[in-house]
Amino acid sequence: MKYDFTSIMDRRGKDSIAVDGLGQNPGFAPEAPKDGFSIIPMWVADMNFPTVPTIPEALAKRAAHPAYGYFSPTEEYFDSIIRWQEKRNGVSGLKAEHIGYENGVLGGVLSALNVLCSKGDQVLVHSPTYVGFSMSLENNGYHAVHSPLRLDEENIWRMDFADMEEKIIKNRIHAAILCSPHNPCGRVWERRELERFMELCRKYDVYVISDEIWSDLTLEGYEHIPTQMVSEDARQRTAAFYSPSKTFNLAGLVGSYHIIYNTWLRDRIEKESSLSHYNEMNVMSMHALIGAYKPEGYEWVDELRQMLTRNVEYACEHIRNHYEGIQVSRPQGTYMLFLDCSGWCSGHGKTIQDLLKSGWDVGVAWQDGAMFGGPCHIRMNLALPFSLVQEAFARLDQYVF
Numbered sequence: 001m002k003y004d005f006t007s008i009m010d011r012r013g014k015d016s017i018a019v020d021g022l023g024q025n026p027g028f029a030p031e032a033p034k035d036g037f038s039i040i041p042m043w044v045a046d047m048n049f050p051t052v053p054t055i056p057e058a059l060a061k062r063a064a065h066p067a068y069g070y071f072s073p074t075e076e077y078f079d080s081i082i083r084w085q086e087k088r089n090g091v092s093g094l095k096a097e098h099i100g101y102e103n104g105v106l107g108g109v110l111s112a113l114n115v116l117c118s119k120g121d122q123v124l125v126h127s128p129t130y131v132g133f134s135m136s137l138e139n140n141g142y143h144a145v146h147s148p149l150r151l152d153e154e155n156i157w158r159m160d161f162a163d164m165e166e167k168i169i170k171n172r173i174h175a176a177i178l179c180s181p182h183n184p185c186g187r188v189w190e191r192r193e194l195e196r197f198m199e200l201c202r203k204y205d206v207y208v209i210s211d212e213i214w215s216d217l218t219l220e221g222y223e224h225i226p227t228q229m230v231s232e233d234a235r236q237r238t239a240a241f242y243s244p245s246k247t248f249n250l251a252g253l254v255g256s257y258h259i260i261y262n263t264w265l266r267d268r269i270e271k272e273s274s275l276s277h278y279n280e281m282n283v284m285s286m287h288a289l290i291g292a293y294k295p296e297g298y299e300w301v302d303e304l305r306q307m308l309t310r311n312v313e314y315a316c317e318h319i320r321n322h323y324e325g326i327q328v329s330r331p332q333g334t335y336m337l338f339l340d341c342s343g344w345c346s347g348h349g350k351t352i353q354d355l356l357k358s359g360w361d362v363g364v365a366w367q368d369g370a371m372f373g374g375p376c377h378i379r380m381n382l383a384l385p386f387s388l389v390q391e392a393f394a395r396l397d398q399y400v401f
């Protein structure tokens, strides 16, 4: 490996809720470990690897120029995104005018909803559901209509097209949020699935908000297909949201972007997101994106994907061989495992809270799956050096299972 995916970073006191946030937000954050156990952060969706060096280099270079006044995004910013989308996702025909800044992907999703929906409207999402969608829909006066993903005979999460169709008709749905790849289930949608989903949306005139924040983090053997690429109609009825934040661990710098080809939709969403005057780019985050999308960033992500693939293989194998009653579908993207613990809990007379707590006590800071719609589930973040993943499973073997 050219880049460092093995050093264990001490993130304590370095602005990270992954370690400093334990015990701070009951119901959301894990509890702090008992004395004698170090924290292994396996919850909030950020990574425990030092990012690609071209990012801190770009930041340091810009910081060295001691004026940080008003600015406009540069041509290099747009070119970096266009090149990235062409090379990573096979996108063609993308121009600077299709790209717009968003502070965060979730904020972009909300601006799109505010354009497409009236208060009280029903919005189609898949369940399990990323907690940010559920909370934001509710906070903003929309209703989530959940269409459950179902495990097929090969233990792969699939969309239920009949269920979606029924719910679209019944609830007069005209907006859907698609999470691609899917958090927390880790599905990388296949072209035929996206085509069928988008065909359904065309049939009932449903606009699609495609959250592709995880698009760079496909595991080896899987390829991300942008929703907008599956047909001309999909290109026109979809607002897509991306960010280097998940890929390169830049969430604390803030900075994402949308791609919207449909001029009407783009103008409406940009108007909506401009209203508060809060949705403005930070000069450091612009330089972070440019640093991320340098050639080194392409190499770094490919190495990262190898590391994540190895962690996922190891973890799934270990769970399958050692933890009877814990079910997991091997993810194809993201770095999350979504563990169904119902068999284990009923077999051992324990609640999911007992199980979570026994992990938290020994520093395995995994996350309650209830907020993602998993009643007896745990979400587990594997974006850690391999040695820490091994350490987490050694502690689970010894103290928990």
Ligand SMILES: Cc1ncc(COP(=O)(O)O)c(C=O)c1O
Residues within 6 Å of the ligand: 045, 103, 104, 105, 106, 107, 130, 132, 179, 183, 211, 213, 243, 245, 251, 256
């Ligand atoms: C699917 C998905 N969308 C959006 C976000 C949040 O993105 P942002 O911080 O850019 O709003 C996350 C973070 O985990 C996510 O998993």
